[in-house]
Amino acid sequence: MDLATIIGLVLAFGSFFGSILMEGGSLAALINPSAMLLVFGGTIGASMVSVPLSTVIGIPNVVKHAFFGKHMDTAHVIQTLVGFAEKARREGLLALEEQAREIDDEFLKKGIQLAIDGTDPEMVREIMETEVAFLAQRHAEGAHFFTTLGGFAPTLGVIGTVSGLVHMLANLSDPGSMGPSIAAAFIATLYGVCTANLMFLPLGAKLKHSSQEEVLVREIMTEGILSIQAGDNPRIVEEKLKAFLSPKKRKAIEEALQAA
Template identity: 45%
Template sequence: MDIATIIGIIIGLAALIGGFLWEGGEVGGLMQLTAALIVFGGTFAAVMISFPVRRLKTIPRALKLAFTSANANTGQLIEDIVDMASTARREGVLSLEQKIAEHPDAYLREGIQLVVDGTDREMVKQIMEYDMDAAQYKYDGYAKIFESAGGYAPTMGIIGTVMGLIHVLGSLTEPTALGPSIALAFTATLYGVASANLIFLPIASKIKARGEDDITRMEMILEGVLSIQNGDHPILVRRKMDSFVTDMDAGLPSAASSSPSSSSASFMENDL
C-alpha cells in the first residue's frame, strides 16, 4: 500500500472540513446526497461516454497503481544484471539461458533471451523499445481516464449549483429559506472542485509518476542487456546502471535511450 496517497487524501479532506468547521460551519451542512448524486453520478456518466468499455475495464488496475507501492527492487535488479554481465564474459551469452529462465522481471527475461538467441543488436534494441512504448501508452491511458474525471467534476458541480439556484428562484415566496437553499446549491460546486483537485487529478499524476519510474527501469534494463551483448566489463555495466538509479531517485525520466513511435508489447497484458 502506498501510504503517501492515503495520507494525502486524508490530510486534504481534514483540511477542507476542518477549515469549514473553524469558521463555524456544521458537518451536516456538507453532507448533501442530492449534490453528491449530481456531481459523482454525472462525472461517472461523462467518463463512460468518453471511453470505450475496454478502457473502462482498466480502472481497477489504474487504482492499484495509485494506491500500492512499486514492487521493483532496483538494487537487486542491478546486481542481477552485473552478475549476468560477468557470467557472459567468462562463459559466453549462451550460459545465461538457464540463469534468466526463472528471473522475476519479464522485460529482462525477454531482452536476455533475444541476446541468447543471437538476435542482432539493433533488432534487440528496437524490439525492447517497442515494449517500452507500449508501457508508456498503457500508463498514459490509465491517467487520461482520471484526468477526464477531473475535468468533468467541476462542471458537474456548476450544473448542480445552477439546478439548485433554479429551485431557489422558484421559491421566492419563502424568504427565510433563501439562505439555506443557496448554501445547499453551492455544495455541488464544492463537491466538484474538491473531488477534481483532491482525488481525480492527483491520482492521474501519481499514475504518471509510476509510469515514469517504470519506463526509467526499462531503459536501465535495455542498457544492461545491450552492454551484456556487447561484452562490456561488469564494472562499466554497474556504472551505467548506477546512473539510472540517480534518475529514478530524482523522479526524472532518463535520457539514455530514445523513444520510438511504435506500440506493442509481448510481455504485457493487452490492456488498451
C-alpha cells in the same frame, strides 16, 4: 502499498473535514444526494464518453496500481544486470539461462532469454522498445482518465449549483428558506472542486509520475541486456546504466554495488 498516496489522500481530506469542524460546521450539512448524483454520476459519465471502453474497463487495475503498485528499485535492477554481465563475461551468455528462469520481472526475463537465444541485437532492441512504448501508452490512458475526471468535476459542480439556484429562484414564496437553499446549491460546487483537486488530479499526476519511473527502469533494462549481449565489461555496463540517473542516485547505487 504506496504509503505516500494513502497518507496524502487522508491528510488532504482530513484537513478539509477538520477545517469545517474547527469552524463549528456540521459534516451532515455536506450530504446532498441529488448533488452527489449530478457531480459524481455526471463526471464519470462525461469522462467515459471521452475515452475508449477498454480504458474504462481497465480503471480498477489503474487504481490498484496507484495504491498498491510495486516500486521498482533502480539500484537493485542495475546491481542485477551488472551481476549478469560479470557471469556472462566469465562463463558466456548460456550460463545465464538458469538464472533467467528465476527472474520475477517478465520484461527482464524476456530480454535475457532473447539474448541467450542469440537473437539479433537490433531485433532485441526493437522488441523491448515496442513493449516499453505500449506500456507507456497504457499508463498514459489511465492517467488521462483521472485528469479528465478532474477537469469535468468542477464544471459539473457549477452546473449543480446553477440548477439549485434556478430551483430556488423559482420558489421565492418563502424568503426564510433562501439561506439554506443557497447553501445547498453550493454543495455541488464544493463536491466538484474538492474531489478534483484533492483526489482526481493528484491521482492522475501520481500515475503519470509512476509511469515515467517504470519506463526509465525498462529503458535501463534494455540497455543493460544489450550491453550484456555485446560482451561489454561489467564496469562499462555499470557506467552505462548509471548514466540514466541523477548524481545523487548514482552515488547510492555505487554504495549498494560496493556493499554487494
